[in-house]
Each structure stands twice: as structure tokens, then as C-alpha cells.
Amino acid sequence: MTRPAMIAAALADWATGPLDPPAAVRRAALRHLLDGLGTALAGRRGGTVDPALHVARDLGGPPEATLLGGRDTIGAPAAALAAGAMVHALDFDDTHAAGLVHATAVVLPAAFAVGEQVGASGRDVLHAAIAGYETVCRVAAAAPHGFHARGLHATMVAGVFSSALVTARLLRLDTARATDALGIAGSQAGGLLAFLHTGAATKQLHPGFASHAGILAARLAAAGAAGPANVFDGPHGVFDALAAGPVDPASIIAGLGQRWETLRIGIKPYPACQLSHAAIDAARAARRQPGFPADPAAIARIDVDVHPDSAPTVCGPGRDLTRPATPYAAKFSLPWSVAATLLDGDLTTASYRPDAIDRADVTALAARLHWRIVATGGHAADAPGSVVVTLADGTTVRGVVPRSGGGPDTPLTDDELAAKFLGNAGPAGAPVVDLLRRLDDLDDLDPIMAALAAAGD
Template structure:
């Protein structure tokens, strides 16, 4: 059961989310980094049709010409656009992760901010402020139950995302705190997102941020129209944590330091398009091979120490981790992803192409990768990576990283972020980045959205 705060959480959160906001320079910079990364991921997904089903359905929903699907010029209702855009940001599993909540924040913040921002004609500053509110809500709601949603078989991104999107929409719509409280309460009844895809490779995980973004906007609209939701949605009884979280919960995390300490600055950016819970092991394996001065053909075996909460997701028993059944199954296989990185020296979007999954040099090495579950008092996404390589002749080499690259004490550099963004957005990357960096002073979203469409229309570069 959730540990209750003295003050009901939803009304207090709503007052902050709709009130005057002073965003420190480092927080603004972090938000712009994540919005840039999210735009790049969405454009890459649009260019490769990775979210074609969601885009097709959203387009079919139609509605008033309020908002644009990223990478297109078609305008439709804001909830429908958010459904498509949330799926686009997350489709390649290349989007950011907040370690404390194990939540993909930009995938639920960017769609609502752009869709409702375009709908109401907001200027760039208003959109950016709403995005910061969304980042704080998503990260804090998820971090109040670290691994608690995943442990019960739910995707924290969708559970926390409905509240984030509702707060973003409410702020941009100009709702007052009382109405926003109702929106948060309504959003809670739309929280969910099953992890059943892990065993099948189904594409439902891609859809979860789209569902959350759409649901949050609908919750804000319903509240504005007079519908009501429980102001105890976070605190219970029968609130979101009582109903959906497993293990310890501290709802005080949601309000503690709100507006003074910023979770927006603690979100990590992925260097590889695969489950973040495998990244520490991937980095440690690379470090070990580099330290050994050996080639991958000399690796006889690799043994990793894995956080318990990571093992349940990327080393799950009952799945063939060496010969994954789908690209998504490969993204959630630690042995396969580690092997692919060591064999090819890099992991990119093309690594998980269907015709790549059965490559014998990768599956053969994956079969020689084992692990032990290592007790760890911290959260899985912030855990260290440790591996031991056994080389031909019996020599062993240890590889260690303090945490996975991209966040915390190992943030992705500006150079690496720009390289990732350029690879995702293609020839239109520079113009799109320029528009995004100008967002704080932009009169509206017209330039940003038009440049996203232009970037998505550029042809994919086919490797020679």
C-alpha cells in the first residue's frame, strides 16, 4: 500500500503544474536535449515506417485539423496526433530513460506538448514550460514505485505517462488547478500497459506511449467539460499505486523538492536502440574486450553480473535469448545484444533488422554468454555493469562500468547526441535541430513541424 503524504498529492501537483514556473537554465537545456532526441527518434521511425499501423489508424480517426503527425503535413485531432506521435517516438526503442522510474519520459511528454501546443497556438516558451512540467510528472510518478509497476507486469511509461500527458495538456489548455486535479484523477483510470509483449515480440510496447499521450489529452478535455476524477488517485485507497504497483511505494517522491530539484536533468539518453537494462552489461563487455586487446573470435565465454530487476526483463527464463523470435525480442535479450555489439563493434537501428537475427556469429556468441543475478540496493537502470571474458587459452579479463552510458555520471556528450540525431533525422537534421534550439523564442510550432516533415521525406540512405 502506498505510503501517504500529509497533503493529498494530486491537488498539490496540479497547483504546481498550472502555476507560475521558473525553469533554471540547466533544466531548460536538458529539456531541449531530450526534445531533440525525441524528434530524431520520431523522424527515424517515420522514415522507416516503424509505426505505420499507429499512423494509419490515427490518420483514419481524423477529426478537426488541430495537430500534425510528426514527419507529415496531415492535420487531425490533437488526441489522434498524439497517438501517432507517441508511438513514433518510442517505435525504435531508442528514446530516453529516467533511471529512478524506469520510464521513457519524452515519449509521453513530446506528443502531448506538440499536439496541444499546436491546437491552442501556443508559443515555443509555453510549449517548453509544459514539457518541463510533463518531464517532472512522468519521472516522479514512476519513481514513487521504483520497479513497482514492472514487477506487476505493467509498463511504467504508460502508467506514469497518462498523468504526465494530462498535466501537459491541462497547462497548455489554461485549466486551473481544481480542473487539473480532476484531469489527473480521470487519467488514473486509463493507466496500464501490459508487459506481455516480452514473451512474444508483439508491438504493443511501441503503442503504450501513444495510448498514454492520447489518454492524457482526453482526460484534460473531459475535466474541462465537467467530468470528475478522484483527488486521491495517487494516495488511495484504490488509487494507482494500491491497484497497480508491487512492492514499496512512497508517494512523497512526487512532491518532494518539486520546483527545487529537477528530475528533468536526470534523464539518460540512449546510445543504443535496445532495452536500457542491458546497456551496462553491453558497455562492460566492450570495456573488457578493449582491455584484453583481443578480437571477438578469441572470446570463449562471457559471464555477467546482472541486477535482479534487469534479469527479469532482459534475461527472462522461458524465452530463447540466443535466437530471438522478433526484432523486439532481440532488443530485450541481453545475450543477443551483447553479442551483436562485440561482433559488429556497434549497435544501431539496422542491427535489429529481421534478417539479422539469425546470424550465426551473433547467435553462437550469445549462446556462450551467461550471468548471475547480483543483489543490488539501487534501481536497475542505474546499476553497474560487470563482466568476465574468458579468452582462448583460458585468460580472463574483467570489464566494469559504474553505470550504463548516456545518463547519470556518464551523460551522452553533445557531440554524441548530435551524431545520434543526425543519423536518425538524416539530411534534414541540421535544419530541424536549428528549429528545435530556437523553440524558447518561437512564436508557434509551425517552423519546427514543417522541418520535421521535410526531414522525414528525405530518402533513407542505403548502406553500400
């Protein structure tokens, strides 16, 4: 059994020590960083994170890091604040099913901002990112849906720790200082899910908050500030204060360097909440059946199976799921997203434009959708999907998938990932694909930052 107050120290020791990740882990991390840069460029171009960019520029600071997709150089914490919001702006970024966290949104900002600040090599940035991926996934998975059950966004709760260790590694802090950084970061863990009921933009900001907080925590530790080493073990640690249900803090450090959670992160094919993806895939499967009607008026009823841990987020009470108030609210409405899929055959960033979410045909079809909770076991983000479409004449068409696409067991191909990246970044982003794939061999991040700026012009 792990001794009290030892988990943070063990995690910090591993994350700041020599790393030799297997080739598959390195490749996975590179894929996720590429995906995150693409979603960041799309988020910046869409304008939804303009307030974060504005504030980051106003915070200013020494010219340590570049705002992703631009040429402004500001302080690394401010650059990471904006980058976290950019990566997560469209909810098109990756997801770790066991922890239900958007890993890259809290790993990439610190890795690139601090990596640029210290002139780190591409290999150093990659190793720091891998340490961050393992941290955010493991901390969140130690309390499966436990933070969400308390009304908190697990990405931000766990993300402060990954950002702190990414920064600690790039600053070359020792184990003691990195442990302090984790302890300090824990006091900044949070992120309310209140946005689900209002359509507010705070969810998009959470990864930026986490990235900013993690960098500050590591800097404070480097300057001599102490943090509680019992931040994971308790008493009064992050799990005691912020998680509900079963918690296994010791799992954070179990098998470090042997079992790689970086390999278990999925890449999204749709810009919607991951918890709706199985139903979206099942809806697409139903459309491919020979009996699916050409006229949506022939659909009398839609029945969808929903995992019990998914229902509060994508089918929650207290809001109109058929008439979402904002594009972000539509991304968190399973009825709306499934209805749009049945009508259009796919979901893209265009599906959630402000001028698209009040479509009368989607609203009418979403009103015919009924969902039921089905306890299939396993993680909600890796659950099977089932959609049954009943026609006016009583016949039924069924679509079933064992799990949603894009996850570690059904990954996007490299070509599909490149196509997603270019769809987000635009054709001018093509050089970034090659540079990211060669990150291990780059002397620094300058070529990538220049290519991102050119893509953002």
C-alpha cells in the same frame, strides 16, 4: 505527512502555475525534445509504426495538429497517439533510471500536438514539457520497479498523468480542473508487459496510448467531468491497484520546483533496452583490452553481472534469448545484444534489422553467455556493468564500467546528441537542431513542424 487526497491537487497546482525552471533544466528539456524528435523520425521511416499512423489518419478529427514528420493535420489526440508510438518505435528514446520510464515518449506527443492546437508559444510548450517530465518521472519513481513487478509498463502507467498535465497546462485549466484530469487519467493507466514473451508491438504503442488518454482526460475535465482526487493517495488509487513493493506517493510532490528530475533523465546511445546498456558498455570495454581475441571462436565463455531488477526483463525465462523471434525481442535479450557488441564493437539501428537478428555468429556466441544476479544496490538502469570473457586457453579479459553511458552523470555531449539526431533524422533534419535550441524564442511550433515535414519527405 501529506493529508489524504492532497497529492494530485498539489501536483496539479504546481504544474499549472507559474514556472521559472533554472537554465540547466530548460537546456535538459530541450535536449530531450530534440532526441525524441529524432527517434520519432527514425521510427516513422522504419515502418514499424505504420499501423499507428494509419489509425491516426483514420481517426481524423479537426485539423488541430500535424503528424510528426508529415503534412497531415488531424485531431490532437490522434496526432499524439501516432507520435508516442513513433518516439518509442525503436526503443532508442530516453530513460529516467529511478522510475524506469521513457519520459519523452509521453511528454513530447501531448506538448507538440496540444501546443500546435492552441497556437502556444515555444516557451509555453517548453514549460508544459518540463511539467510533464517532472510528473512522469516522479510518479514512476514513487514505486521503483513496482509497476514492472506487477507486469505493467511504467511508462504507460505514469505517462497518462504527465500527458494529462501537459495538456491541462496548455489548455490553461485551473488547479481543480487539472486535478480532475489526473483523476480521470488514472483510470486509463496500464500497459501489459506480455509483449516480452511474444515479440508483439504493444510496447511501442504504450506511449501513444498514454498520450492519447492524457489529452482526453484533460479535455473531459475541461468539459466538466470529475476525477477522483485520491488517485495517488488511495484508497483504490493507482499505487494500491497497480504497484507492488515499497511505495512513497508523497515523494511525487516533495521538492517540486527545487529538485528537478528532468536533470536525471538519460539519453540512450544504443537502440536497446536500457537495462542492458551497462553490460553493452562493459562488453565494449572488454573489446578494447589487449588480450581480446580477433577470432570469436577463441571465446569459450562469457560471464555477465545483472542487477536483480534487470534480470526479468532482459534475461527472463520462457523465451529463447539466443534466437530472438523479432527485432524487438532482440532489443530485450541481454545475451543477444552483448554477443552482437562483442562481435561488431557497437550496436546501431542496423544491428536490429529483421535480416540481422538471425545471424548465426551472434546466436552461437550468445549461447556461450552466462549471467548471474549481483545486487549492487541503486537503480537497475544506473547499475554498474561487468563482462568477463574467458578464452579457450583459460585466460580472461574483463570489461567493467561504473554505469552505462548517456545518463545524467555521463551525458552525451551536445555534438554527440546532434550526431545521434542526424543519424536518426537524416541530413535534411539539420534545421530542426537549430530551431529546437531556440524553442524558447519561437512564437509558435509552425517552423519546427515544417522542418520536420521536410526531413520526413
